[in-house]
Amino acid sequence: MVHRLEPLVIRHTHRLSSPTGPVGEGAVAARQFDAALMSVGFKLSAELLERLSGLSEGTVVFTAVRTLGTVRAMVGDRVRHNAYFIDFPANVPDTFDFWMRCISEALADDATRAGTLEQLSEGVVNLLTLPSYGRYQHTYEEMLAAHDELIAAAGDRMTALHLGGAAEDELTALYLALAGSSTPLGEEALRDLAVLAGHCAHGPQPEAIPVRENRAVVNRARLEAGSGLLLDTVTDVLRLACALSDGDVTLGEPTRFRGLSRPVRRALLAGLDSVVAAAPAKLSDVAVHREAWKRLGERLHPHEYPRWPHSADVFAVARGEKEARSFDSRVEELLGRNDITGAVKLLESAPGRLFRSLDRLLRAALTQEERNAVVAVAERVAPEVAGRVVLSVREHLHNRGEETGERRVFVNRLGRAWVAEDTRPPVPPAERKRLITAFDAEIRRRLPDPGHLLIDPDVLDVALPLSGKATAAGLGVLPRGSVSPVDGELLRFFVYWKQTSRDTDYDLSALMLDAGYRTVSWLSYTHLTDVDGEHSGDITEAPDGASEFINLRLGAVRGAFIVPQVNLFSGEGFEEVAESFFGFMLREGEQKGRPFEPRTVRMKSDLRGPGRVALPLVFLRGSDGRWRAKWLHLYLKGNPSANRVEGNRVSVAMLVRGIVEREQLTVRYLTELMAGGATATTVWDGETVPEGPVTYIGLQRPDGLHPESRILTPENLRDLIPA
The missing domain is CATH 2.60.60.30 (sav2460 like domains)
Known part of the structure; x- marks a missing residue:
C-alpha cells in the first residue's frame, strides 16, 4: 500500500521516501539510476545518491524502476510522441x-x-x-x-530529487500539508488528498482545515473510518454528501446523489441536527443551494428519523415550507434602500463577505461619512479574514485605478475566461489607498519570523498561489x-x-x-x-x-x-x-x-x-x-x-x-514584507548555501541546506500564504 502511494510524495514534494533494504554495494546501480534520471531531466541529490549507494543493488534497482515510471509520467515521457x-x-x-x-x-x-x-x-x-x-x-x-x-x-532542465524520511512519515506530512492548506487545492491535489485521507484516517490530523472542500474530503474518510465529523455549517454536510457520491465538493456543478446506507444517513442527519440546534440562524445558508438540498432529502428520508427534528428543518427550508432568509438577501435589501451604514453593520458579522463587497460598498457610498464607516469596519475585522481573502482584495484594489472604460477580464474557478467592458466607476482613491495600507500591515503582522531569509531571484515574479484552481x-x-x-x-x-x-x-x-x-x-x-x-x-x-x-x-x-x-x-x-x-x-x-x-x-x-x-x-x-x-x-x-x-x-x-x-501580487510582495522581520536577507547566487537554518524561497531546493531550514518551492508555495 505504501509503495503504491509513494508517487504522490514524488509529484508533490520532489522527495523520495528514504529507501529501505539490506546494506550492500549499490554505488554502481545508484550511478546508473542517476544517469537514467538525467536522460529525462531529473537527478539524485548528493544526499540521496549517497543513501542509495550504501544499499544492496537489488534495492536500488527496485527503487529506480518505481521512481523512473513516476518522473517520466510527470514530464510527459510516458507516451510515444x-x-x-x-x-x-x-x-x-x-x-x-x-x-x-x-x-x-x-x-x-x-x-x-x-x-x-x-x-x-x-x-x-x-x-x-x-x-x-x-x-x-x-x-x-x-x-x-x-x-x-x-x-x-x-541549459537543459535538471530537477533534483531529494532524500525524504520514512515512507509513512512522508505520506503523513503530505496529508497534513494538503488537508491543512489555507488555499483551495487544484483538482488533482484534491483527488490526491482523498486518497491520503483514507490512508491517514487513524493517524495525526491537522489542527485546522480552513478550506471547506478539503474538509469534505477529509470528512468522507473520517466517516468511513468511524471517526467524528468536522461540521460547523449545514453546507459542510452538503459537501460531505457530494463527496460520498464522488460529486463536486466545491458545489459548482450539480451532484447526482447515490443511494446511501442507513448508517451514513444517520450520520449526516445527526450532523445536520447538531449544527442547527447549536445555531438556528445557520438555516439561512440552505437557500443558497436549495435544489441540491431537495435532491439530497430524497436520499436521506429525514421523516424516518424524528429524533433529529432540527435536520428536518433544513429540508423544510429547502422546500419553502419554513422561512429562513439568507444573509445575502438581507444585505441586498439594505443596499436596495441605499442604507450603506446598515449593510456594513450587518456585513461586519461576516468579515469575508464584507471584504468581497468592499468595492461595491465604496462605490455605492454617497457621503464621506459612509465611506469612512466602510473603511473603519474593514480595518476592524481584518484580523478575522482569511489571509488569501485579504491578499485577493488587496490585489483587486491595486488594479482598480481611477480610469474607467477599460476592458475587464473574468475568470471562473474552472479557468473559463471572457472579456467585457469595465463600466464601473472608480473606487475613491483616498479610501483605496487607506485600505491597501491597512491590508499590508495586517499581512505583515501575520507573517512568521523568517530568521535568515534566502531568496532565489527567479521566484520573485511568481504570482501568489491564492487558489490551486489558478494552476x-x-x-x-x-x-x-x-x-x-x-x-x-x-x-x-x-x-x-x-x-x-x-x-x-x-x-x-x-x-x-x-x-x-x-x-x-x-x-x-x-x-x-x-x-x-x-x-x-x-x-x-x-x-x-x-x-x-x-x-x-x-x-x-x-x-x-x-x-x-x-x-x-x-x-x-x-x-x-x-x-x-x-x-x-x-x-x-x-x-x-x-x-x-x-x-x-x-x-x-x-x-x-x-x-x-x-x-x-x-x-x-x-x-x-x-x-x-x-x-x-x-x-x-x-x-x-x-x-x-x-x-x-x-x-x-x-x-x-x-x-x-x-498586476498580480507576487512572491516579491511577501518577501519584501518578510524582510522587515528577518535577521538577515540573502539573494541566492545559485551556489553558496549558508551554514545555519534559513527560510529558503526559490524555484528549486538547493543541495546542502541546513536540516532545520524551512523550504518553500512551487510545490508547497501555498504554505507562504498566511492563514
Whole structure:
C-alpha cells in the first residue's frame, strides 16, 4: 500500500521516501539510476545518491524502476510522441504544396480517386477525406531512426530529487500539508488528498482545515473510518454528501446523489441536527443551494428519523415550507434602500463577505461619512479574514485605478475566461489607498519570523498561489499571472491527446502579436512554415494517442507576444478525452534530437478545462529583448467545432491584453514584507548555501541546506500564504 502511494510524495514534494533494504554495494546501480534520471531531466541529490549507494543493488534497482515510471509520467515521457512530418523541424513543406501532394496521392489511389475528382469539380476538397492527410505515415520507431541523438547542453532542465524520511512519515506530512492548506487545492491535489485521507484516517490530523472542500474530503474518510465529523455549517454536510457520491465538493456543478446506507444517513442527519440546534440562524445558508438540498432529502428520508427534528428543518427550508432568509438577501435589501451604514453593520458579522463587497460598498457610498464607516469596519475585522481573502482584495484594489472604460477580464474557478467592458466607476482613491495600507500591515503582522531569509531571484515574479484552481496540474507549472524567464534559442510547444471513444482532432497553433496586440503571423495546420518557425503537421484522430509540435526560433520571431493555443477542431473536449497535456521545451541552436526530448521540457501541464480553446501561457518580449513567460491557464468557450487560430485571434488578443496588463501580487510582495522581520536577507547566487537554518524561497531546493531550514518551492508555495 505504501509503495503504491509513494508517487504522490514524488509529484508533490520532489522527495523520495528514504529507501529501505539490506546494506550492500549499490554505488554502481545508484550511478546508473542517476544517469537514467538525467536522460529525462531529473537527478539524485548528493544526499540521496549517497543513501542509495550504501544499499544492496537489488534495492536500488527496485527503487529506480518505481521512481523512473513516476518522473517520466510527470514530464510527459510516458507516451510515444510521434510527428506527422518524420524529419520535423527539418523539411516541413509549404502548406499549399503539402495539400497538393495529398490530393495527388488520393488521385493515385483507386479507392479515393472518384470521390476526390468529384470534390475537385465542385472547387472544394475536404482534407479529411484524403488518405494521407491527418494520419501518421510512419511508425514511431521509423521517426526515431530519422533523428540524431540529443547532445546535452548546460541549459537543459535538471530537477533534483531529494532524500525524504520514512515512507509513512512522508505520506503523513503530505496529508497534513494538503488537508491543512489555507488555499483551495487544484483538482488533482484534491483527488490526491482523498486518497491520503483514507490512508491517514487513524493517524495525526491537522489542527485546522480552513478550506471547506478539503474538509469534505477529509470528512468522507473520517466517516468511513468511524471517526467524528468536522461540521460547523449545514453546507459542510452538503459537501460531505457530494463527496460520498464522488460529486463536486466545491458545489459548482450539480451532484447526482447515490443511494446511501442507513448508517451514513444517520450520520449526516445527526450532523445536520447538531449544527442547527447549536445555531438556528445557520438555516439561512440552505437557500443558497436549495435544489441540491431537495435532491439530497430524497436520499436521506429525514421523516424516518424524528429524533433529529432540527435536520428536518433544513429540508423544510429547502422546500419553502419554513422561512429562513439568507444573509445575502438581507444585505441586498439594505443596499436596495441605499442604507450603506446598515449593510456594513450587518456585513461586519461576516468579515469575508464584507471584504468581497468592499468595492461595491465604496462605490455605492454617497457621503464621506459612509465611506469612512466602510473603511473603519474593514480595518476592524481584518484580523478575522482569511489571509488569501485579504491578499485577493488587496490585489483587486491595486488594479482598480481611477480610469474607467477599460476592458475587464473574468475568470471562473474552472479557468473559463471572457472579456467585457469595465463600466464601473472608480473606487475613491483616498479610501483605496487607506485600505491597501491597512491590508499590508495586517499581512505583515501575520507573517512568521523568517530568521535568515534566502531568496532565489527567479521566484520573485511568481504570482501568489491564492487558489490551486489558478494552476494546472503538471511539472514546472506556476500560478496564473506568474512571470518566469525563458532562456534558449529554440522554443518548442507540444500537445498530446488520446481520445476515449470517438475521433478527436486537437490543433496546436501559435499566434504572434505586436506591441499593440495586433496579429503579425501565426503557425498552425493551415500555415505550416514561416520565418518564425515550423508546425509538425496536422493529426486528426488519436485512438492510440497523437502529438503535434511547433518549433520557433526566438531570434526570428516578429512581434512582442507569442500565444500558443490548443484548438478543439472536432471530437471530445478537454475533460472528455482519456488524456491531454501541453508543454514547452527550450533548446540551444545546435541541439538536435527527437521532436520530444524530456530533458529539454521546461513545463508540462494537463489540459482539463471547459471550453474549446486552451490558452496555457503567453510569451512576452521585454524591452531588453529577452523573452519571458506569463502563465494563463485559461479556456475560451470557442465554437462547437472547427475552432481555428484564424477565427479566434481577436478574442485571444483581447484576453491576453487583459491578463498581461493586470498586476498580480507576487512572491516579491511577501518577501519584501518578510524582510522587515528577518535577521538577515540573502539573494541566492545559485551556489553558496549558508551554514545555519534559513527560510529558503526559490524555484528549486538547493543541495546542502541546513536540516532545520524551512523550504518553500512551487510545490508547497501555498504554505507562504498566511492563514
